Amino acid sequence: MKKIITLSFAGALSLMLIGCGIDGQKKEPTVKDETPVVSENATSAQGEAKSSGAAKTEQNNDTSNQEDMLRRMDELNYAEFELEVEYAGDIEYEVELEKKSIGTVKAKIEDSLNHVEKNGTEAFDELYPLVQKLNISQQMDKEEVITEVLKTFNLPTDYTKFDLEITFNDGTKIEFEDKNK
Template identity: 35%
Template sequence: MKNVKWLAIPMSMLLLAACGNDDEKVKDKPKDAPTEQNESTTDNNATTNNGTTDNADNNANNNAVSNANASFDFTHFSLDVDYSETKSFEVEYENEQSGVEASIEDDINGDNSYGDEAYERLEPIFQSFKFGASTPEDEVITEVLNVFNLRDDYTELELEIRFTDGTEKEYHNRK
């Protein structure tokens, strides 16, 4: 009986971890938002009888057109701005084939939102961004702070962006 008790705790934790956090899921996924492609898609090239490759190449072309017309130029956006040990501003956005997740955790104003509510707040902000993968780091940081209306007296800023062309950028600034 004692062994059963010791197994119950780890099994419960495993079950909870497998459930994930559905609070951040966006239920009304925007049709024109760029989606990160599943890596297995590019490995599924099928050759037809006439020797041409279809499926993966066609999907890649369709996705490139779709992403070119998208609202914003990234599929992942993670921002963490620390002002003190207890005050920070965090944004998480990820759009994958499995779904969209969005969250805003604003310890400064005590204003947190998740899922559809967070996405509705983030969409116009993301659409206003003018930077791209080749924009210098200081310009990206300045624009992000300005658009989110954040003070520049932070102690640390971390920003990770995965652009639709596959470029991943990490911006880090500590004061």
């Protein structure tokens, strides 16, 4: 048993000497040798701090974006704009722009004509200028509204179903619906 322990000790000592160099030269530390060792817990805490910081930045951006979207929504005549246009072959163009009572803005685009799906700020940035161009009033007839919307949104006129719901800032709601066969 003593022989095994002695041999193991000698083997370990040999490996240490080889690793350190046995030619008698003193090994000078290099930058690589002086790299601090960071424990796994410290690394994890740093990662969480970075993630938390990124989440806070993203949250601040979302808040800033919401404030900007709310401000811009106040410039429109509409508090809510929902458009759904259906075409043959189960193709749809659906958009929604809504100022919520909780102080947020909902924006979405589902466009199977162009294979586009967007939500949030990205959808808002695309929809807002289009909705802003519209000059729809409660006194307009259905044909005028449909023509203006299709032209503004650059949509084909061969729809099978057209449905537009608008809620004006004063709370008045109107709906324009049309079906082509």
